[in-house]
Amino acid sequence: MAKHSLDKDKIKILLLEGVHQSAVDVLERAGYTNIEYHKASLGEEALIASIKDAHFVGLRSRTQLSETVLSQADKLVGIGCFCIGTNQVNLKVAEKLGIPVFNAPFSNTRSVAELVLGEIIMLLRGIPQRNAMAHRGGWLKSASGSFEARGKTLGVIGYGHIGTQLGILAETLGMRVIFFDIEDKLPLGNAQQIHSMQELIALADVVSLHVPETPQTKEMIGEAELAYMKKGSILINASRGTVVDIDALASVLEADKIAGAAIDVFPVEPKSNDDEFISPLRGLDNVILTPHVGGSTQEAQENIGIEVAGKLAKYSDNGSTMTAVNFPEVSLAQHKDTSRLLHIHHNQPGVLIQINQAFAEKGINIAAQYLQTTNEIGYVVMEVDSDQAEEALEQMKTIDGTIRTRLLHSH
Numbered sequence: 001m002a003k004h005s006l007d008k009d010k011i012k013i014l015l016l017e018g019v020h021q022s023a024v025d026v027l028e029r030a031g032y033t034n035i036e037y038h039k040a041s042l043g044e045e046a047l048i049a050s051i052k053d054a055h056f057v058g059l060r061s062r063t064q065l066s067e068t069v070l071s072q073a074d075k076l077v078g079i080g081c082f083c084i085g086t087n088q089v090n091l092k093v094a095e096k097l098g099i100p101v102f103n104a105p106f107s108n109t110r111s112v113a114e115l116v117l118g119e120i121i122m123l124l125r126g127i128p129q130r131n132a133m134a135h136r137g138g139w140l141k142s143a144s145g146s147f148e149a150r151g152k153t154l155g156v157i158g159y160g161h162i163g164t165q166l167g168i169l170a171e172t173l174g175m176r177v178i179f180f181d182i183e184d185k186l187p188l189g190n191a192q193q194i195h196s197m198q199e200l201i202a203l204a205d206v207v208s209l210h211v212p213e214t215p216q217t218k219e220m221i222g223e224a225e226l227a228y229m230k231k232g233s234i235l236i237n238a239s240r241g242t243v244v245d246i247d248a249l250a251s252v253l254e255a256d257k258i259a260g261a262a263i264d265v266f267p268v269e270p271k272s273n274d275d276e277f278i279s280p281l282r283g284l285d286n287v288i289l290t291p292h293v294g295g296s297t298q299e300a301q302e303n304i305g306i307e308v309a310g311k312l313a314k315y316s317d318n319g320s321t322m323t324a325v326n327f328p329e330v331s332l333a334q335h336k337d338t339s340r341l342l343h344i345h346h347n348q349p350g351v352l353i354q355i356n357q358a359f360a361e362k363g364i365n366i367a368a369q370y371l372q373t374t375n376e377i378g379y380v381v382m383e384v385d386s387d388q389a390e391e392a393l394e395q396m397k398t399i400d401g402t403i404r405t406r407l408l409h410s411h
């Protein structure tokens with residue numbers, strides 16, 4: 001039996017932002033009991049203190065894993081984003097440090113699409129204004145500015161998992177769906193790809209944003225794009241707060257240029273439910289403001305917990321990095337009767353030869369070997385006889401270009 005690099009109960013897992021209990025259950029079932037659980041995100045100072053001795057961290061969208069934080073996370077071997085977006089993590093720095101980042105690419109897709117669909121109906125009917133007036137004792141019983149969704153055009157920007165799902169749901173209401181994406185995409189149902197964002201915006205009664213946060217999507221909806229929107233149309237943003245110039249949006253709403261908006265994500269979001277939400281959109285009756293809850297349903301959170309915790313446990317147990325967003329992907333079955341060694345290195349010529357040579361010189365028998373690379377790093381997984389595992393680990397550590405090594409638990 002191989003010696004373990006670290007007993008499972010010594011592997012500290014830091015879970016932040018109230019990730020679902022399902023995550024804790026999966027980790028505990030896999031033998032990981034050293035879990036530090038926080039209901040909220042941590043500010044930088046507290047985060048650095050907690051992450052210092054953590055081997056894995058799980059977070060949602062609020063926690064910022066910046067270069068400063070990551071560079072002080074000396075023991076960190078894996079990161080789990082219990083959500084879709086991974087922009088809160090400095091992925092490049094994590095990659096250079098040899099830390100894979102996992103997420104849940106689909107588990108809350110349906111929740112976001114359903115919320116947006118509901119908002120489309122509410123906004124087309126002018127319900128937010130009527131609701132706000134009724135709360136103040138008013139009575140706006142009028143069909144003026146109130147429309148059915150049937151026959152209206154939905155313009156989806158970013159036709160990925162959420163955009164396509166929304167398109168299908170919207171078609172069931174009788175909406176016409178058009179979309180803009182930087183990639184050529186297979187249109188689902190009767191949807192039609194439009195190759196100019198400006199053209200799409202000018203055609204749509206409802207514009208809904210479903211792009212990731214990237215340098216290209218930063219304020220992609222600004223003053224000029226808002227000016228292309230049809231009079232009386234609607235803007236929905238449940239993607240990332242940086243995608244819309246929020247001051248420009250407030251101006252067109254105040255000027256009644258567009259009929260309303262539903263905004264779930266903001267350039268600056270409160271760090272916790274106790275902090276004040278500050279936005280130029282506050283007080284506008286024709287705007288649905290939600291506190292970044294597009295993916296916050298019981299179903300989504302439970303599924304995300306299972307999915308991401310499962311990926312972390314699998315990486316810890318097996319070295320499998322399938323679906324990691326910043327790392328060479330290696331799919332590995334459970335190893336039996338041998339020990340598995342992980343070697344993460346700068347992607348430079350000759351690393352594998354050096355490892356093989358070092359092992360040959362020491363008479364270490366290689367039972368299996370896998371290699372994948374990105375431009376930046378290489379990831380080698382080796383299986384060796386268990387009684388040679390410690391020696392093999394020492395050899396791996398001496399290889400030029402090594403970022404980190406691990407000896408995995410045997411099964």
Ligand SMILES: NC(=O)C1=CN([C@@H]2O[C@H](COP(=O)(O)OP(=O)(O)OC[C@H]3O[C@@H](n4cnc5c(N)ncnc54)[C@H](O)[C@@H]3O)[C@@H](O)[C@H]2O)C=CC1
Pocket residue numbers: 084085105108109112157158159160161162163180181182183210211212213214216217238239240264265292293294295296
């Ligand atoms: N409000 C919430 O709670 C949630 C928000 N999100 C956000 O929604 C985003 C989208 O999620 P998914 O649909 O799952 O992602 P996805 O990756 O499946 O789809 C994104 C699509 O945007 C396209 N795209 C990228 N850059 C573009 C650009 N500059 N112009 C036009 N299209 C562009 C991509 O080609 C892709 O088709 C996530 O990145 C996340 O930030 C996701 C889940 C929950």
Ligand SMILES: O=C(O)CCC(=O)C(=O)O
Pocket residue numbers: 060061062082083084085086108295296
């Ligand atoms: O659930 C969260 O905290 C964030 C959801 C989200 O925005 C995402 O999945 O990208």
